Amino acid sequence: MTEAHSGVTSPPVRITVGSTNPTKLRAVEMAAATFFDRLMTEGVDVPSGVPAQPWGDDETAEGALQRAERARKARDADFGVGIESGVADGPFQRLYVVSWAVAVDRHGAFGAGGSERFPLPADVVDALHRGDELGPHLDRLVGIPGVSRREGAVSLITGGRRNRAEILVAAVLQAFAALLRPWAAHTRDSR
Numbered sequence: 495m496t497e498a499h500s501g502v503t504s505p506p507v508r509i510t511v512g513s514t515n516p517t518k519l520r521a522v523e524m525a526a527a528t529f530f531d532r533l534m535t536e537g538v539d540v541p542s543g544v545p546a547q548p549w550g551d552d553e554t555a556e557g558a559l560q561r562a563e564r565a566r567k568a569r570d571a572d573f574g575v576g577i578e579s580g581v582a583d584g585p586f587q588r589l590y591v592v593s594w595a596v597a598v599d600r601h602g603a604f605g606a607g608g609s610e611r612f613p614l615p616a617d618v619v620d621a622l623h624r625g626d627e628l629g630p631h632l633d634r635l636v637g638i639p640g641v642s643r644r645e646g647a648v649s650l651i652t653g654g655r656r657n658r659a660e661i662l663v664a665a666v667l668q669a670f671a672a673l674l675r676p677w678a679a680h681t682r683d684s685r
Contacts, residue, residue, distance in 0.1 A: 506532035510571035512540045512561025515643050518577045521595075521662035526575075529670050536571075540564035547627040548580030555594040555606060562596040562604065574598045575669070577662055579642075581614070581622060588613040589622065591647055595665035597673045607668020609661040612648055 507530040511522045514537040526533050541564070542548075542557035557578035566574025579593040593609035614622070621631045629642035632650060641650065646658025671677070 504532060506530075506534045507573065508569070508571040509533055509535045509573045509575060510565040510569040511535060511537045512542075512558075512565035512574060512576040513537055514539050517643060517646065517658050518662060521577065521659045522575050522666050524659070524663045525666035525670060526573075528667065529674060529676070536569060538565050538568045540568060542576075542578055544578070544580075547622065548578060550580065550582050551592055551594070551608070554578050554580030554582070554592055555596070555608075558594040558596040558606070559598075559604065562598045566598050566600070572600065573673075575666060577665065579628075581628060582611070584611065584613070586613075589619045590614065591628070593662055593665050595662065595669040597666070597669040599673060603673060605669045605672025605674070607665045607670075607672060609665040612651060614647070615651070 509522060509526055511519055519535060519537045523535050526535065540561055543560040544553050544557035548554040548557050558576040561576025561578060562574040565576060575595060575597050577593060577595045579591060581589050582592045584590040590611040590613050592611045594606060596604055596606045598604040618631065622628060628647060632641045632647055633639050636650060641647065648656045648658055648661055
């Protein structure tokens with residue numbers, strides 16, 4: 495469990511993440527810190543309810559939602575966050591890595607956000623079409639176990655110019671923004 499704060503004495507917001515993956519936990523902590531002065535985050539291992547290799551945005555987002563709901567309930571937290579990465583067909587007949595994040599509150603309201611997507615090389619796509627999972631396939635390909643728990647596929651593909659945490663932060667930030675609606679304070683309807 496990690497606590498971050500800015501010296502404010504209000505009780506910390508408790509966030510449970512539906513994963514023990516350190517990259518996902520770091521992404522949630524970074525994004526949530528932009529919304530809350532004090533927070534406590536904890537990762538719990540919960541099932542996604544979708545296949546190990548999610549295919550398409552709908553299946554991937556559903557996995558994130560199920561992780562978020564199950565994580566929040568597991569620790570009776572203020573918020574649950576689920577992150578799921580998968581692959582989806584896209585432009586130019588290519589296969590892209592996609593990641594979705596969902597943040598849920600105690601009342602069942604939720605917000606969702608997606609990450610930037612990036613295309614996979616043809617040889618990796620062929621392996622996925624044969625039934626491989628992206629993470630284990632990349633581990634075997636580069637001879638480094640646990641790539642997805644560290645820098646991720648995007649780091650391998652970009653030669654270290656991007657990392658998975660950066661991509662996931664954007665998705666989590668969007669999920670919290672959709673749930674908490676910080677923009678509503680600036681609209682006429684918020685009166």
